[in-house]
Amino acid sequence: MKLSLAALALMAVSVITTPVQAQDNAPQSLSFSGHDWRIADDNASVSTYRGREALTFAGRAWLDTADFENFVAEFDVMFEPAGFFGVGFRVQDDRNFEDIYLRNAYPGTVDALQYMPIINGVSGWQIYTDARYNSAPEFEAGQWVRVRLVVIGDTADVYIDDEPVLHIPDLQRDPASGYFSLRATESSAARFADFSIREAGPSDAIAGRYTPFDREGMPDHLFVETLPDTLITHFTVSSVFEENRFANALRLPGDAIDRLSWQTLEIETNGIANLARLAGRTSEANTVMVRTRIHAEATGLHELRFGYSDRVRLYLNGDFLYAANNGWQSRDWDFYGRVGLFDSVGLPLRAGENELVAVVSETFGGWAFMADLPDRTGLTID
Numbered sequence: 001m002k003l004s005l006a007a008l009a010l011m012a013v014s015v016i017t018t019p020v021q022a023q024d025n026a027p028q029s030l031s032f033s034g035h036d037w038r039i040a041d042d043n044a045s046v047s048t049y050r051g052r053e054a055l056t057f058a059g060r061a062w063l064d065t066a067d068f069e070n071f072v073a074e075f076d077v078m079f080e081p082a083g084f085f086g087v088g089f090r091v092q093d094d095r096n097f098e099d100i101y102l103r104n105a106y107p108g109t110v111d112a113l114q115y116m117p118i119i120n121g122v123s124g125w126q127i128y129t130d131a132r133y134n135s136a137p138e139f140e141a142g143q144w145v146r147v148r149l150v151v152i153g154d155t156a157d158v159y160i161d162d163e164p165v166l167h168i169p170d171l172q173r174d175p176a177s178g179y180f181s182l183r184a185t186e187s188s189a190a191r192f193a194d195f196s197i198r199e200a201g202p203s204d205a206i207a208g209r210y211t212p213f214d215r216e217g218m219p220d221h222l223f224v225e226t227l228p229d230t231l232i233t234h235f236t237v238s239s240v241f242e243e244n245r246f247a248n249a250l251r252l253p254g255d256a257i258d259r260l261s262w263q264t265l266e267i268e269t270n271g272i273a274n275l276a277r278l279a280g281r282t283s284e285a286n287t288v289m290v291r292t293r294i295h296a297e298a299t300g301l302h303e304l305r306f307g308y309s310d311r312v313r314l315y316l317n318g319d320f321l322y323a324a325n326n327g328w329q330s331r332d333w334d335f336y337g338r339v340g341l342f343d344s345v346g347l348p349l350r351a352g353e354n355e356l357v358a359v360v361s362e363t364f365g366g367w368a369f370m371a372d373l374p375d376r377t378g379l380t381i382d
Helices: 005-016 018-024
Strands: 028-032 035-039 045-049 052-056 059-068 071-078 084-093 096-103 113-118 145-152 155-160 163-168 178-184 191-199 234-238 262-266 287-296 300-309 311-316 319-325 343-349 352-361 368-372 379-381
Touching: 028 045, 028 052, 059 084, 059 191, 071 084, 084 145, 096 155, 096 178, 113 163, 178 191, 287 343, 300 311, 300 352, 311 343, 319 343, 343 352, 352 368
Parallel strands: none
Antiparallel strands: 028 035, 035 059, 045 052, 052 191, 059 178, 071 145, 071 191, 084 096, 084 178, 096 113, 145 155, 155 163, 234 262, 234 287, 287 352, 287 379, 300 343, 300 368, 311 319, 311 352
16 A cells, blocks of 8 residues: 555654664664664564565664765665665764655655755754755665665765666765664664675765656746745844743743844755754754844835744734744645745835744754745845
8 A cells, every 4th residue: 555655754753753762762782784783673683584684673773883974885675665764874973964765655756765964853854855855766665675875075876776866966964974874664664684884985986967856747946946036045043942932922022032042044055944953952942033134225015935844923023923834744634844935924014124033843854944035125134
């Protein structure tokens, strides 16, 4: 039975939170392919399967002894037609690393393969959705599939059965050496075999080529060249606080902003501010304020186009303007909650300085805000 992406994303929650679990549970160490792997799964095992030594587990298997910045990693994997499998690399700690994974139920579709960074324990699959980070390879459940990952500098290539299936031109974390992980959801029943990893040598190179998914019928936001040049390029972002602090506020208390600390955050190359870059979140403290100041030469109404994840409340000069929920499954069972310029609101700007504040809360999949003022006539952004 083919599962929806929404159903698979539910399976992924346990995988995305594995870094925290790995710290809370007592992990075991298993020897596989000549390496000792740290695995917080009591049911993890190494056994002979179809004549091969195979590692089976749910969650993440961490190779702490790896220390690679530029490398080539290869392995075979066999999986069921559900769930996820993938790799984490350049791991700085269990909450900060690069991540590539395949959704087993979606071969040949735009949802088949995705890259994202994990930053401060927060995944970003709702943020990195354009054609640079996703591809549509074919692969077959129930058969051994060979995966090869080449990482050099700020770029990476992914191969399946020796075919290039994804080229990532700009890895979102700074290049750094780090350890490695394999990943599998419990539903995928993935088995890994014949793993190897080595330093990239003079003969290794980034091919930079693959067959991307067909643009016909795809929304424009999947293609970075469609970004408007009127995007707001940076924000000031507050320290983290509990979501219910301003849950029903029709006006921001005057002292609310003063009690918070603030940092400047630039948008990503896809136009989105990844709020996790400044801080992690907990179930109690999962909300920040995202602020920008707009100087208007005259009083007037201006359209603001914006995107966010997961939930937002917009305030202009302290007054409530808009609230909505864009979280995964928040609108229907198959709603992804991907971030793009899908919403708009009228800003009643007054002559002089105006302060726009977005109160943004995160649960799962990406903590983000982006904004565009299509008509900048008479406006200056601080």
